[in-house]
Structure formats: structure tokens, C-alpha cells
Amino acid sequence: MSVNHPVVAITGSSGAGTTSVMRTFEQIFRREEVSAAFVEGDSFHRYDRMAMKDELARALTDGDHSFSHFGPEANLFEDLETLFRDYGETGTGRVRKYLHDEAEAAPHGQDPGTFTPWGDIAEGTDLLFYEGLHGAVVTEKVDVAQHADLLIGVVPVINLEWIQKLQRDKEKRGYTTEAVTETILRRMHDYVHYMTPQFSRTHVNFQRVPVVDTSNPFIARTIPSLDESMLVIRFANARGIDFPYLLSMLRGSFMSRPNTIVCPGGKMDLAMQLIFTPMLWRLLERRAKAG
Numbered sequence: 001m002s003v004n005h006p007v008v009a010i011t012g013s014s015g016a017g018t019t020s021v022m023r024t025f026e027q028i029f030r031r032e033e034v035s036a037a038f039v040e041g042d043s044f045h046r047y048d049r050m051a052m053k054d055e056l057a058r059a060l061t062d063g064d065h066s067f068s069h070f071g072p073e074a075n076l077f078e079d080l081e082t083l084f085r086d087y088g089e090t091g092t093g094r095v096r097k098y099l100h101d102e103a104e105a106a107p108h109g110q111d112p113g114t115f116t117p118w119g120d121i122a123e124g125t126d127l128l129f130y131e132g133l134h135g136a137v138v139t140e141k142v143d144v145a146q147h148a149d150l151l152i153g154v155v156p157v158i159n160l161e162w163i164q165k166l167q168r169d170k171e172k173r174g175y176t177t178e179a180v181t182e183t184i185l186r187r188m189h190d191y192v193h194y195m196t197p198q199f200s201r202t203h204v205n206f207q208r209v210p211v212v213d214t215s216n217p218f219i220a221r222t223i224p225s226l227d228e229s230m231l232v233i234r235f236a237n238a239r240g241i242d243f244p245y246l247l248s249m250l251r252g253s254f255m256s257r258p259n260t261i262v263c264p265g266g267k268m269d270l271a272m273q274l275i276f277t278p279m280l281w282r283l284l285e286r287r288a289k290a291g
Contacts, residue, residue, distance in 0.1 A: 003290040005091040006127040006283040007084050007147055008036075009135030011198050012154035013191065014069070014165055021154050021206070022131045024272045029129075032280065037087070037125040041132010042098040044080045045069060049113025068183075070133065070190035077142045080134060084147035087128045092121045126284060136198035145201045149283055152276075153202035157209050160224060162217040181218060204275065207232040208265055229265030232256070233275070241275075249274055 010025070012018040022038075029036050047055055052074065059067035067073060079094070086093035097116045099105040105112045121128070136145040136153070145151060156164065162184060169175040169183075199205055208231055210224035235241055238259040246261060247253050250271055253263035263271055 003286050005088050006149040006287060007088055007130070008127055008150045008152075008280075008283075009084075009130040009148045010152050010154060011133065011135035011202065013133065013161055013195050017156060017164065017208070018131050018154045021152070021272065022129075024269055025129060025276070028273065028277055028280065032277070032284075034280065034284070035124065035126045036129040037095075037121045037127070039083070039095055039128060039130045039132075040098060041080075041130065041134055042100070043096050043115065044076045044083075044132070044134070045098065046074050046076055048098075048115055065186055066189040068187040068190045070187050070194050072139055072141075072194070075134060077134065077137060077139060077144065080137075081142045081144045081147065084128070084130075084144055087121065088147055088149075091125065092123055093128075094118050095121055126287070127280075133195065134198070136201040137194060138197070138201070139194070145198070150276075150279055151202040151204075153199040153205040153207075155199050155205055155207045157207065157214075159214040159217045160208060160210050160229075163214060163220045164223055166217065166220070167223050177218060203236050205232075205234040206268070206272070207234070208268070226265035226268055231263050231265050231268050231271060233261045233263070233271060235259045246271075246274060 008025075010018050010021050012021075025036075028034070045052070052069075055074070056067060059065075069075070083093040083095065096118045097104075099108060099110055099112055099114055099116065101112050105114070108116055110116070130148075134144060135148060136151050138145055155161075165184070166177060166180050169180045170177065208226075208229045210229045212224050212228045214220065214224065234257075236259070243255065243261065247255070250261070250263040250267050253261055253267070256262050261271075
């Protein structure tokens with residue numbers, strides 16, 4: 001953790017909705033004139049797209065049916081921890097970018113599914129903002145979570161998470177339902193051991209719970225909308241949270257536990273604005289006082 005160079009991390013599984021949360025933070029940063037160094041978790045995968053396919057084929061040949069992007073074998077956890085630690089100490093660190101598609105790859109003259117060269121974060125940013133799978137990961141060798149000043153989990157209930165992943169991978173990546181289902185099954189071991197434990201280390205969790213039937217996510221035709229959901233917001237430490245104010249601003253919300261607010265899913269963006277803006281103020285005020 002750092003006073004002078006805060007690290008904010010959004011953590012969630014593939015298909016959980018972390019990208020939507022990132023867009024909300026982009027709005028906050030623009031409004032509050034915060035200069036953020038954005039880091040995508042995909043850039044810390046160990047293998048590019050083709051190499052990952054080769055490694056997966058090798059693992060299956062060797063009888064390993066749990067090799068996945070969720071686990072340490074497919075990621076550079078040590079490098080991610082180094083980035084968080086170095087940024088906290090110096091305000092910079094080594095990063096690269098994973099180029100997902102043609103639009104991202106064309107300006108670099110590279111193929112989609114590859115990485116840009118490593119480079120240093122430009123000096124002068126106010127904070128580092130990470131969005132990806134492993135912002136709070138801890139293993140026997142690394143502890144990424146200890147270096148973050150604000151950790152946020154995005155955790156839809158599991159059936160909703162699967163529906164979102166199925167729809168995204170089929171529509172945007174052309175995968176079949178069977179192929180996505182196979183990926184979900186293969187990732188389950190790493191999901192349990194490396195993804196789920198992170199959400200006990202986060203400072204705030206946003207969990208979307210649909211209020212429509214999602215009993216069989218593998219036949220769902222549409223993703224339940226925000227208005228068809230409730231949002232469970234859990235604070236690890238309720239001290240300093242103005243719950244009466246939040247309840248008054250989030251119409252239809254209520255407290256389910258002393259550290260938990262439940263509100264209509266359509267209020268998700270507003271809830272994030274209300275909760276995270278003062279948290280960022282505190283981080284930046286602390287930074288200004290230390291400077």
C-alpha cells in the first residue's frame with residue numbers, strides 16, 4: 001500500500017462485468033480530473049493467444065484438464081506483484097498491453113492476440129488502476145493484494161456469471177455453447193482456488209443477483225438486465241461509510257446486514273459513483289498531505 005502512489009484494483013472473473021465497472025471509474029476520473037495509469041489484467045497472462053492454445057493442447061495430452069487462465073501456470077503473478085509494489089514506491093513500473101482484436105492491434109502493426117513490448121508507466125500519474133482477474137490474488141509465492149489501497153470485487157452469482165460469459169464468447173468470439181461450457185469446466189479448479197478467495201480480501205464487493213429464472217444458464221437466450229437484478233454491496237469495514245446517506249440516495253435500497261446494502265440493479269452506476277468518489281477523495285487527500 002502507498003500514500004504517494006495509490007493502487008486501485010477491480011477484480012472479477014471472465015464475464016463478471018469488470019469492464020463495465022472500469023467505464024464507471026473512467027467517468028469518475030474525468031470528472032475529478034484524476035490522471036490514472038490503466039493496466040489490464042490480460043497483459044499479465046504468460047502466453048499470447050497462439051502459445052496458450054499450444055500449452056492447452058500440451059496439458060490435455062499430459063492428462064491435465066484444469067490448466068486455465070485463472071491459475072498461476074498461465075499468468076505472471078510475480079510480475080504483477082512487482083508492478084503494484086514498484087508503482088506504490090515510485091509511481092511507475094513495467095507494463096505491456098494485450099491486443100485483443102484487429103482494432104487494438106492495427107496501430108501497433110501486430111496481430112491480434114499478441115502482446116506489445118514491455119515499457120515503463122509514464123511518471124506523473126495520480127494512481128494506478130488495474131482491471132482484471134487477479135488484483136487480490138495470493139499464493140504461496142506472491143501476495144498481490146497487500147499492495148493495493150482499494151480492492152473492489154465484481155462478483156455476479158455464478159449462474160449469471162456463466163450466462164454473461166456464454167453470451168459474450170458466442171456473440172463476440174464465435175464460440176459454440178459446447179466450447180464455452182468446456183472452458184468453464186476446465187477452469188473450475190483454478191476458479192475455486194485462485195479466484196473465489198480474492199473476494200474475501202476485497203474492501204468492497206458488488207454482487208449482482210438476478211430476480212428472473214437463471215436455473216439453466218446454458219440455455220439462456222439473453223442476459224438478465226440490471227433492472228432484472230438486485231445489487232448486493234458488501235463493505236469489509238463499515239467504519240466511515242455513510243449508510244443513511246446511501247440509503248436515501250439509492251431509492252428502494254435496504255440494509256441486509258450491518259455492512260451490506262441491497263439496492264435495485266438499475267442503480268449500479270449511481271451506487272458506484274456515490275461510494276467510490278469519496279473513497280478516491282480520501283486517497284488523493286492523503287497523497288496531497290504526504291506530498
